[in-house]
Amino acid sequence: MSIRLRFSTRTLTFKFDARTSRGAISDHKVFYISAFKEQEPLVVGIGECAPLAGLSIDFRPDLADKIAEVVHLVNTGKVQLAVGAPLPHDLLLEEWPALRFALETAMLDLENGGKRQVFNNAFSRGEAGIPINGLIWMGDANFMQQQIEKKLKEGYTCLKLKIGGLDFTQELEILQRIREAASASCLTIRVDANGAFSPQDAFKKLEKLSKYAIHSIEQPIRQGQPEAMAQLCAYSPVPIALDEELIGIQQQDAKQQLLEQVKPQYIILKPSLxxxxxxxxQWIELAEQQEIGWWMTSALESNIGLNAISQFTGNYDITMPQGLGTGQLYHNNIPSPLQIRHGELWYDQVKQWDLSEV
Structure with missing residues (x-):
């Protein structure tokens, strides 16, 4: 049976200006790729292409043109997709990771009956939850404190704070208040600098952060400085997790070389990136071979992409909280069975998807 594609767009609006060290964003344009068999048009697999400005290599003005080109190549039979097979090289997706993720998950969804059951595991069957961290966004001290109090009341045992947007002294004061309210034995704190530190001042800042029993820091300096990052990973009093550093590295030998050179304590995996x-x-396999820890994180996708990443995560024996709590960020997210209960993400089999606007 011939596979056909179509696509649509949606602009997701944040409930607040989502600030990182790169600035604030108030909305997020995403594309939905639908895959179906020509003879069974009502059975549809859906994937999400949601690149982020300033981060994704395929956040480009010609992205919509590339998606239209891929749809045209498949629908005219010039390139054929097959259920259960890798994506064809003829689609030239090396520079389009978010689009590749969308096509891959749309085909997996189609393979499993077009029911958003991308994988069959305890999570996707609604039998087990996935522990997640509570995400604390940058903002003024009061805004961050309000978020922290709310997450603690909701039962989170791991918080992740975006840092690098306020004065560093203010950020340390916020960490001090958290630790006064909750010790390291009952609350894990992760921080994400998004590359905000300079190589010159990073170590001093890491020393100050270490006073608050920080579990890990994501990307303390900007990516593309492997020697400086390797030095930090070797001597940092706070374990370091690579995030943006992994973007754009596609070949297995290059991935292995990066991990062997930098020797991070953790890597963070965002399939869209x-x-x-x-x-x-592949990253997980290479990391585990070198005894490097890892966790999965969504990249501000809507519930379509978040669902696929979460079900993929459910294939693994998870012990650490994952970064999968972003479904509550948007006013107009896709209604789905995904639910957060007491710091865990669950797939509620009773709830239905509302795909009327996809």
Missing amino acids: LGGLAASA
Whole structure:
């Protein structure tokens, strides 16, 4: 049976200006790729292409043109997709990781009956939850404190704070208040600098952060400085997790070389940025061979993309909280069975997807 594609767009609006060290964003344009068999048009697999400005290599003005080109190549039979097979090289997706993720998950969804059951595991069957961290966004001290209090009341045992947007002294004061309210034995704190520190001052800042029993810091300096990052990973009093550093590295030998050179304590995997689930699985395998820890994180996708990443995560024996709590960020997210209960993400089999606007 011939596979056909179509696509649509949606602009997701944040409930607040989502601030990182790169600035604030108030909305997020995403594309939905639908895959179906020509003879069974009502059975549809859906994937999400949601690149981020300033981060994704495929956040480009010609992205819509590339998606239209891929749809045209498939629908005219010039390139054929097959259920259960890798994506064809003829689609030239190396520079389009978010699009690759969307096509990959749409085909997996189609393979499993077009029911958003991308994988069959305890999570996707609604039998087990995935522990997640509570995400605390940058803002003024009061805004951050309000978020922290709310997450603690909701039962989170791990908080992740975006840092690098306020004066560093203010950020340390916020950490001090958290630790006064909750010790390291009952609350894990992660911080994400998004590359905000300079190589010259990073170590001093890491020393100050270490006083608050920080579990890990994501990307303390900007990516593309492997020697400086390796030095930090070797001597930092706070374990370091690579995030943006992984973007754009596609070949297995290059991935292995990066991990061997930098020797991070952790890596963070965002399929939309890395080229999909198969690419993420390769990173996991390489990391585990070198005894490097890892966790999965969504990249501000809507519930379509978040669902695929979460079900993929459910294939693994998870012990650490994952970064999968972003479904509550938007006013107009896609209604789905995904629910957060007491710091865990669950797939509620009773709830239905509302795909009327996809």
